[in-house]
Amino acid sequence: MNPVIKLDDLHKTYHTGEVEVLAVRGVSLEILPGEFVAVMGASGSGKSTLMNIVGCLDRPTSGRYFLDGTDVSELDTDELADIRNKKIGFVFQGFNLLSRTSALENVELPMLYRHDQHSARELREQATRALETVSLADRADHHPNQLSGGQQQRVAIARALVNQPALLLADEPTGNLDSRTSVEIMGVFQQLNEQGITIVMVTHETDIARFTKRNVVMSDGVVLTDTPVGDRLFAGPELERLQKTRGSAPQAAAS
Amino acid sequence: MRITITLKTALRALRRNKMRSVLTALGIIIGVGAVIAMVGIGNGAKAQIEAQIASLGQNVILIFSGSMTRSGVHTGWGGAGTLTVEDAEAIRREISGVSAVSPELRSAAQVAAGNQNWMPQILGEGPDYFDIRQWPLVEGAPFTDLDVRGANKVAIIGKTTAQQLFGDESPIGQVVRIKNVPFTIVALLSSKGLSVMGSDQDDVLIVPYTSAMKRLLGVTTLRSIMVQAADAKQLPVVQQQLTELLRQRHRIQPGRDDDFTVRGQQDIADMATAQSKTMTLLLGAIASVSLIVGGIGIMNIMLVSVTERTREIGIRMAVGAHARDILLQFLTEAITLSSIGGLIGIGLGVGISKALSAIVEWPTLISVTSIVVAFLFSAAVGIFFGFYPARKASKLDPIEALRYE
Numbered sequence: 001m002n003p004v005i006k007l008d009d010l011h012k013t014y015h016t017g018e019v020e021v022l023a024v025r026g027v028s029l030e031i032l033p034g035e036f037v038a039v040m041g042a043s044g045s046g047k048s049t050l051m052n053i054v055g056c057l058d059r060p061t062s063g064r065y066f067l068d069g070t071d072v073s074e075l076d077t078d079e080l081a082d083i084r085n086k087k088i089g090f091v092f093q094g095f096n097l098l099s100r101t102s103a104l105e106n107v108e109l110p111m112l113y114r115h116d117q118h119s120a121r122e123l124r125e126q127a128t129r130a131l132e133t134v135s136l137a138d139r140a141d142h143h144p145n146q147l148s149g150g151q152q153q154r155v156a157i158a159r160a161l162v163n164q165p166a167l168l169l170a171d172e173p174t175g176n177l178d179s180r181t182s183v184e185i186m187g188v189f190q191q192l193n194e195q196g197i198t199i200v201m202v203t204h205e206t207d208i209a210r211f212t213k214r215n216v217v218m219s220d221g222v223v224l225t226d227t228p229v230g231d232r233l234f235a236g237p238e239l240e241r242l243q244k245t246r247g248s249a250p251q252a253a254a255s
Numbered sequence: 256m257r258i259t260i261t262l263k264t265a266l267r268a269l270r271r272n273k274m275r276s277v278l279t280a281l282g283i284i285i286g287v288g289a290v291i292a293m294v295g296i297g298n299g300a301k302a303q304i305e306a307q308i309a310s311l312g313q314n315v316i317l318i319f320s321g322s323m324t325r326s327g328v329h330t331g332w333g334g335a336g337t338l339t340v341e342d343a344e345a346i347r348r349e350i351s352g353v354s355a356v357s358p359e360l361r362s363a364a365q366v367a368a369g370n371q372n373w374m375p376q377i378l379g380e381g382p383d384y385f386d387i388r389q390w391p392l393v394e395g396a397p398f399t400d401l402d403v404r405g406a407n408k409v410a411i412i413g414k415t416t417a418q419q420l421f422g423d424e425s426p427i428g429q430v431v432r433i434k435n436v437p438f439t440i441v442a443l444l445s446s447k448g449l450s451v452m453g454s455d456q457d458d459v460l461i462v463p464y465t466s467a468m469k470r471l472l473g474v475t476t477l478r479s480i481m482v483q484a485a486d487a488k489q490l491p492v493v494q495q496q497l498t499e500l501l502r503q504r505h506r507i508q509p510g511r512d513d514d515f516t517v518r519g520q521q522d523i524a525d526m527a528t529a530q531s532k533t534m535t536l537l538l539g540a541i542a543s544v545s546l547i548v549g550g551i552g553i554m555n556i557m558l559v560s561v562t563e564r565t566r567e568i569g570i571r572m573a574v575g576a577h578a579r580d581i582l583l584q585f586l587t588e589a590i591t592l593s594s595i596g597g598l599i600g601i602g603l604g605v606g607i608s609k610a611l612s613a614i615v616e617w618p619t620l621i622s623v624t625s626i627v628v629a630f631l632f633s634a635a636v637g638i639f640f641g642f643y644p645a646r647k648a649s650k651l652d653p654i655e656a657l658r659y660e
């Protein structure tokens with residue numbers, strides 16, 4: 001099987017005034033279709049930098065990046081934008097939803113920049129379907145400030161999925177969420193992964209990383225360890241367990 | 256991205272900051288409003304002047320006593336006249352392209368009829384005058400060459416004067432005393448309305464020029480001579496010949512100034528339009544300054560908007576917007592803003608001209624062209640001043656835009 005992502009001695013150096021920051025210093029990595037990878041590491045180890053390059057939002061200083069066999073480092077800005085639009089769904093750490101815009105319209109956003117034109121009805125149908133995958137269809141008309149953190153993250157995931165990309169990237173998707181909501185989000189990811197979507201996700205929580213299939217640990221801009229997950233957790237049983245241990249604690253309405 | 260969606264996005268962004276959008280569009284509104292009102296008033300004035308020029312008669316040339324320098328300052332006008340009745344006769348006799356000639360005198364004098372007093376314009380004219388000016392009589396018959404030769408005390412009365420002196424009674428056969436000289440009214444003129452200069456042309460009493468010279472003014476020279484050419488094409492030739500004939504008759508040495516002034520109908524029209532042109536120019540300048548200021552306002556607000564919405568731009572780029580999509584989005588917003596401003600401005604301008612016509616009884620003519628041009632111009636202002644901010648937005652780097660706080 002050909003790798004979806006193939007990184008070859010990737011470097012990223014930031015120049016801020018006098019100082020040079022070597023954020024990524026030679027990362028080589030292959031990720032195959034259907035994988036579910038957690039990228040871990042201490043703060044400042046270069047996880048976000050790496051994810052932004054993989055997400056075609058940023059360019060490496062040196063090294064090569066093949067996405068589905070194409071050398072992405074040689075593409076121009078418009079071609080990169082098309083790749084972000086079609087091939088990659090990106091879930092940001094801070095949700096990055098358009099405020100004062102309904103959940104549905106937020107999800108429609110990537111479809112507006114597709115090259116094949118759709119009628120307003122088709123847009124709405126597809127966006128609603130994407131919201132259904134994250135069980136949020138009933139909140140379609142709500143604005144981000146009327147949604148909980150977990151719900152906003154689901155909208156962000158629905159937006160990343162709406163153009164049916166083969167690759168889903170998420171930078172700390174559970175960073176701002178409580179543990180129960182985090183597990184629910186992992187449930188969504190596991191379900192998507194079951195359907196064949198390749199997922200790469202940044203997290204600094206080891207518990208969360210156990211929901212994936214493979215853990216890559218970074219340190220100081222290089223890959224420290226790269227191991228398959230042995231004792232994998234599954235969201236369904238985990239949620240049940242959480243329910244029980246909470247016991248009499250007041251029940252939050254399901255997300 | 257589809258244009259309908261781009262438009263919808265632009266409208267929504269503008270609605271989000273209603274007050275700001277309105278204030279920003281105000282410059283354009285005022286600018287376009289001024290342009291529309293200005294063109295409306297200018298066109299109305301022009302149409303009116305044209306109608307008045309036409310009412311002067313066709314192919315008319317006026318010769319005035321005294322010279323007038325190019326700058327329009329005249330010397331000796333109405334003073335000791337230089338034109339004589341013989342000049343007028345020579346013109347009629349010797350210039351073939353001339354079809355009618357009327358020697359003219361003009362004065363304002365107290366006129367009494369019964370116990371009514373009035374101060375109309377007194378014109379001394381030849382019998383051709385009514386033909387030249389295409390001024391039909393309502394009642395009675397014009398005076399004749401015989402009346403001219405005899406300096407008879409007959410007068411033709413204008414509508415306004417008749418109204419003032421006799422009310423609704425017929426003036427024909429009535430006697431009026433001009434400077435205490437009794438004249439018999441022989442005819443009533445039809446109404447002609449306002450002149451180019453805005454005076455009431457119907458407030459007149461017209462007598463044979465000989466009667467005016469001998470009985471009323473006691474002069475031997477004319478104020479002016481009204482000449483009609485047979486054919487519009489011959490006007491320049493006739494004008495040239497007139498000048499030569501009069502210079503010769505007045506024995507003016509080559510190189511010296513004329514002691515008379517020849518004015519074609521076009522010259523009179525030009526004189527009359529010069530004033531309204533100045534006004535149009537002034538209003539035009541105000542309008543363009545206002546449009547430019549309005550445009551700068553749009554540019555300013557769009558720059559603020561781009562900065563405020565840096566994150567939004569980052570998000571759009573991150574999900575696949577090309578630089579061109581972002582450029583179009585912000586450009587559409589600027590154009591929408593200026594076009595809506597333009598539309599409101601057009602409404603305002605039409606309103607102003609309508610109100611003005613009602614108040615000062617000045618006719619206004621709103622042309623479709625001026626509305627279309629004003630609208631296109633306001634859209635162009637949006638494109639011109641919106642381009643720089645839109646381009647700035649489109650040049651943003653997605654990662655940096657997303658990181659912007």
Ligand SMILES: Nc1ncnc2c1ncn2[C@@H]1O[C@H](COP(=O)(O)OP(=O)(O)OP(=O)(O)O)[C@@H](O)[C@H]1O
Pocket residue numbers: 014015016021022023041042043044045046047048049050204
């Ligand atoms: N735009 C930038 N300009 C300069 N330096 C940067 C920039 N972005 C990141 N860095 C530096 O690069 C290094 C790696 O940053 P990065 O954001 O990739 O870390 P991270 O692993 O995602 O950390 P965290 O877990 O805190 O999110 C850090 O030292 C950071 O200061």
Ligand SMILES: [Mg+2]
Pocket residue numbers: 047048049
């Ligand atoms: Mg990070």
